Amino acid sequence: MSLANAKVRAIALIAKGEAFINWLYLDSVSKVTIGYGTMLPNADAAVEVDLRHPNKKPATADEKRAEWRRVQAISPAGTDRNYSAQSYRKDAQLFIMESEADHLRAMKLDAFVAELRGIYPGFLSFPEDAQVGLMDMVYNLGPNGLAKKFKNFGRAINHPKGPDWKRAALESNRPQLSAERNKEVKDLFLSAARIAEVEARNQPGRPPARPVRK
Numbered sequence: 129m130s131l132a133n134a135k136v137r138a139i140a141l142i143a144k145g146e147a148f149i150n151w152l153y154l155d156s157v158s159k160v161t162i163g164y165g166t167m168l169p170n171a172d173a174a175v176e177v178d179l180r181h182p183n184k185k186p187a188t189a190d191e192k193r194a195e196w197r198r199v200q201a202i203s204p205a206g207t208d209r210n211y212s213a214q215s216y217r218k219d220a221q222l223f224i225m226e227s228e229a230d231h232l233r234a235m236k237l238d239a240f241v242a243e244l245r246g247i248y249p250g251f252l253s254f255p256e257d258a259q260v261g262l263m264d265m266v267y268n269l270g271p272n273g274l275a276k277k278f279k280n281f282g283r284a285i286n287h288p289k290g291p292d293w294k295r296a297a298l299e300s301n302r303p304q305l306s307a308e309r310n311k312e313v314k315d316l317f318l319s320a321a322r323i324a325e326v327e328a329r330n331q332p333g334r335p336p337a338r339p340v341r342k
Contacts, residue, residue: 158209191222284296
């Protein structure tokens with residue numbers, strides 16, 4: 129198993145589920161967001177992003193802060209919003225290139241992988257498919273959302289006798305996402321369950337495992 133390979137696969141999966149938006153918008157709970165779902169918690173966070181004018185001229189720090197504040201002022205953080213990201217396009221003044229969105233996504237995922245190791249102590253030893261599924265979930269939910277809103281999911285993974293991947297698959301559903309994305313992640317955990325079953329049967333002293341039917 130390779131954590132680096134799991135990250136590559138997770139980035140591809142995230143790209144399918146998180147649309148690329150190159151302007152600032154408010155997510156479903158009115159948090160300023162850009163790129164592939166990268167949340168910017170405050171105006172200073174926006175300063176760190178390579179925001180540009182439509183003519184590709186780099187924005188100044190003050191311009192970045194002003195744009196962040198303009199968008200946040202539309203609705204206080206924490207307030208539910210039903211507007212689509214596209215609705216913020218007409219008033220947008222600063223934008224990012226897709227390469228910058230890729231960079232932000234990679235940085236966000238790296239930070240979240242570190243968080244996953246704290247939430248699930250056995251993370252580095254999990255089957256690669258499980259790691260990919262967890263990366264997709266934490267990217268979408270955030271570490272706090274994953275830990276606090278998916279407690280049964282967490283209990284299944286941190287079970288004293290070892291991860292119960294079949295149970296985790298059942299508990300992984302995120303109602304706000306598409307059925308397709310939920311199925312992809314569920315299938316990753318079911319794959320991890322099959323891998324774990326084969327490994328358990330192939331331990332020393334046990335007869336070789338028979339092929340697992342899909």
